[in-house]
Amino acid sequence: MSYSNKVIEHYENPRNVGTLDKEDPQVGTGLVGAPACGDVMRLQIKVNDDGVIEDARFKTFGCGSAIASSSLATEWIKGKTVAEAEALKNSQIAEELSLPPVKIHCSVLAEDAIKSAIEDYRQKKAARAALEGTAPTALEGTDS
Amino acid sequence: MAAVTPSRSAEGSGTPPLDRGSRSEARRSAGGGDPFDLFQIPPAFELDLEELGRRHRELSRALHPDRYVGRPAAERREALGRAIEVNEAWRVLRDPARRAEVLLQRLGVPTGEESNPPARPEFLMEMMERRESLRALGRAGDLAGVEALSEEVRGQERELLRELGEGFRRALETPEAPVPATLSLRLGELRYLRRFFDEADAFLSD
Numbered sequence: 001m002s003y004s005n006k007v008i009e010h011y012e013n014p015r016n017v018g019t020l021d022k023e024d025p026q027v028g029t030g031l032v033g034a035p036a037c038g039d040v041m042r043l044q045i046k047v048n049d050d051g052v053i054e055d056a057r058f059k060t061f062g063c064g065s066a067i068a069s070s071s072l073a074t075e076w077i078k079g080k081t082v083a084e085a086e087a088l089k090n091s092q093i094a095e096e097l098s099l100p101p102v103k104i105h106c107s108v109l110a111e112d113a114i115k116s117a118i119e120d121y122r123q124k125k126a127a128r129a130a131l132e133g134t135a136p137t138a139l140e141g142t143d144s
Numbered sequence: 145m146a147a148v149t150p151s152r153s154a155e156g157s158g159t160p161p162l163d164r165g166s167r168s169e170a171r172r173s174a175g176g177g178d179p180f181d182l183f184q185i186p187p188a189f190e191l192d193l194e195e196l197g198r199r200h201r202e203l204s205r206a207l208h209p210d211r212y213v214g215r216p217a218a219e220r221r222e223a224l225g226r227a228i229e230v231n232e233a234w235r236v237l238r239d240p241a242r243r244a245e246v247l248l249q250r251l252g253v254p255t256g257e258e259s260n261p262p263a264r265p266e267f268l269m270e271m272m273e274r275r276e277s278l279r280a281l282g283r284a285g286d287l288a289g290v291e292a293l294s295e296e297v298r299g300q301e302r303e304l305l306r307e308l309g310e311g312f313r314r315a316l317e318t319p320e321a322p323v324p325a326t327l328s329l330r331l332g333e334l335r336y337l338r339r340f341f342d343e344a345d346a347f348l349s350d
Contacts, residue, residue, distance in 0.1 A: 035332030
C-alpha cells in the first residue's frame with residue numbers, strides 16, 4: 001500500500017510534536033488508542049481565556065497515517081475556538097490526506113483525540129469552577 | 145475425534161439456514177477454514193505449540209505435492225489448497241493474538257475494528273510512557289536499557305496470556321454463559337504490547 005504525498009510530508013515533517021504541561025489548568029490532554037492495531041496517540045491543547053486554542057501538541061506511536069492524521073489535526077485546530085475544533089470531522093482529515101479505506105481508522109483516532117482533549121479541558125475547568133464556586137454559593141445559601 | 149464436535153454442537157437446535165457448513169465454506173474460499181478444525185484439536189487458548197508443530201509437519205508431509213505425483217489434476221489441486229490452508233492455520237494458531245481472535249469468533253463475539261472495546265485509560269497512559277521511554281533509550285543507543293524495558297513488558301505480556309488462557313478456558317467450558325468483555329479487552333492490550341515489541345526489536349536488530 002502506498003502513502004499519499006501529504007501523508008509522507010507530515011510523516012517526515014510532523015508539525016507540533018511534543019508535550020504541554022498536563023497540570024496546567026489551560027491544557028487539555030487526550031489519550032486514545034486503536035485496539036485493533038495497537039497505535040497510541042496523545043493530543044494536547046492549550047486554550048486561552050477567549051476559548052481559542054493557542055497551542056496544540058501531539059505524540060503518536062503508530063503508522064504513517066496515524067502520525068500524519070494527528071499532525072494535521074494539531075495544525076488545523078491551532079487558532080480555532082474549542083467549539084470549532086470540536087466540529088472537526090475525521091472525514092475531513094481522511095480526505096485531506098487521501099487515506100485509503102484501511103487507514104480511515106487513523107483519522108478516527110485523531111478526531112477522538114481532539115474530542116478527548118477538549119473533554120479533559122472542560123472537566124478541569126468545571127472542577128475549578130466548582131471549587132471556586134463553593135464560597136459564593138455558601139454565602140448565597142445563607143439568604144434563603 | 146472429540147475435537148471436531150464442539151463446532152457442530154455449538155450450532156444448537158433450530159438454526160439450519162446459517163449452517164456451519166456454508167459458513168466455513170465461505171471462509172475457506174476467502175482463505176482459510178477454522179484452524180482448530182483443520183488441525184483436529186479442541187479449541188483452546190493454551191496450546192502445546194511443540195506438539196502442534198509436530199502435527200503441522202505431519203499434515204504438511206501428508207499433503208506434500210511429491211505424494212500426489214501422477215494423481216489426477218483435481219486431486220493435486222485439492223491437496224495443494226489444503227496444504228496452504230494448513231500453513232495458514234499454523235500461523236494463526238501459534239500467534240496468541242490471532243488465536244484469541246479465532247476463539248472469540250467461535251464464541252460468537254465480533255472482533256472487527258469497530259467492536260473492540262476502548263482500552264482502560266491507565267493502561268493507555270502506561271503504554272504511552274513505555275513507548276516514549278523505549279524511543280528515548282533506542283535513539284540514545286542504550287540497548288541494555290531497551291532490553292531491560294522489554295523484559296518488564298514481557299512480564300506484563302506473560303500475565304496477559306495467563307489471564308486470556310484462564311478466561312478462554314472458562315468461556316469454552318460454559319458456552320451458555322455470556323462471554324466476559326475482558327477477553328476482548330485483553331486481546332486489545334496484547335496488540336498494544338505487540339507494537340511495543342516491534343519497535344524494541346527494530347532497535348535491537350539495528
